Amino acid sequence: MLPADSTDFLIAETLETFPSSLKGGVVAIGNFDGVHRGHRAVLDAALGLGHGTHHPVFAMTFEPHPRTVFNPSRPVFRLTPPVQKTDMLKACGLDGALVLPFNKDFAGMEADAFVQDILIGTLGISHAVTGYDFHFGRARQGTPDYLRAAGASNGFGVTIVQRAEDEGAEVISSTRIRDSLGAGDIAQANALLGYRWFFDAKVQHGDKRGRDLGYPTANLPMAPDSPLLHGIYAVKVKTEDGWHDGVASYGRRPTFDNGAVLFEVHLFDYSGDLYGQTLRVHLISYLRGEAKFESAEALVAQMDLDSAEAKAAIASITPLSGLDLKLLELDR
Known part of the structure; x- marks a missing residue:
């Protein structure tokens, strides 16, 4: 369980406990391990939309890491385990986080069910923000284009944030950060x-x-x-x-x-x-x-x-x- 937080940042670990005060909000969706500069481009886009429309802004993230679920013999080292990740999301200025349990049943959900049952039915979102490489649903059928079309059909906005690069035009990723730690390149x-x-x-x-x-x-x-x-x-x-x-x-x-x-x-x-x-x-x-x-x-x-x-x-x-x-x- 995640620890209880102050009232200005709400944490839910199931759809059933999702707080009503965040319903209708702007959701930033992703794993966000590390909450690195690329992730914060997604979060900043969501915060900008929320502030502009006076909607609450929250993150939807998943635990454990999907790669660990599908390959348990080679678990992914977590740059920010659950408590640290929610600390980071709070520090970024969000109003809350929905930390959904990730397992093979969840991964097998149809993309349309994810949109209809979760994004619309439970969360009632006004806008979804994701990174360019976010996929969801069975066989990763929920592509960014799929999400855009679903938003247009169901009355919620969709923003897809393009990849963030460093000064050398290389993509900023959690994998690169893990590799840098392993090489002693803390800078x-x-x-x-x-x-x-x-x-x-x-x-x-x-x-x-x-x-x-x-x-x-x-x-x-x-x-x-x-x-x-x-x-x-x-x-x-x-x-x-x-x-x-x-x-x-x-x-x-x-x-x-x-x-x-x-x-x-x-x-x-x-x-x-x-x-x-x-x-x-x-x-x-x-x-x-x-x-x-x-x-x-x-x-x-x-x-x-x-x-x-x-x-x-x-x-x-x-x-x-x-x-x-x-x-x-x-x-x-």
Whole structure:
């Protein structure tokens, strides 16, 4: 279940619980994993239509990811799992989100039933906005042209947003962002997103070796399918008492045990107890790869250098967008 949200952003997880205050609104439809710049072109188009016509604006999205449903042995790493995705949709200024369960029965629905029963019958939409590559219904028969024709026949507007490209004329996609994270190219991943990529994780107990080295860390488990490159990162971290700057190591600790993969964060200005807290970690930059050192002293000397480099990287950041500014709370 998604958490209860404030009254200015409504979340429904079934058609039966769809709030009446959003009926008749403008719907942006898509998976929106990452809520990247291409997705936000769809959301911005919906927001513009809603503001111009005084209709509520909401997103229709699907969980789990369709590719995971059809190929469960190779699940898709989620840039924004459900809670983070709805956080992002709220930050974009929408009035709510309808997060529909996606399964093979839903995928087998006829395109006409999707339009008549859901878009018209339940949601009563005034306008639908989708990306150029959105398809729906059995055998993907619901194409953008099909949706346009259905809108014209049934009295709702349809806007199809064309593909968003980066400065190199390459399409902005969730797959490219995952690949960038896997290559350690945090600058490109963040540029495609338009904000610093983040994840949430609950602090777990570790061997407390970092404390002995003078670098106490919060140990955070990552998703088993995380593509993130092992190495050292500059980060900003939100704890229960606010934001902190830090340096992090992601990997297996080859100097010591080469054990289970962990994301270990050292906060520069924190001395309290983080155990049990769920932290939100924003990646600022990738500093270097994971390495094995001949002694603990050599490792500490490198950690000193990593900390100085992380502080310099964090001090030099500028917001990538208004959304990035909001997410990082640099204006607090």
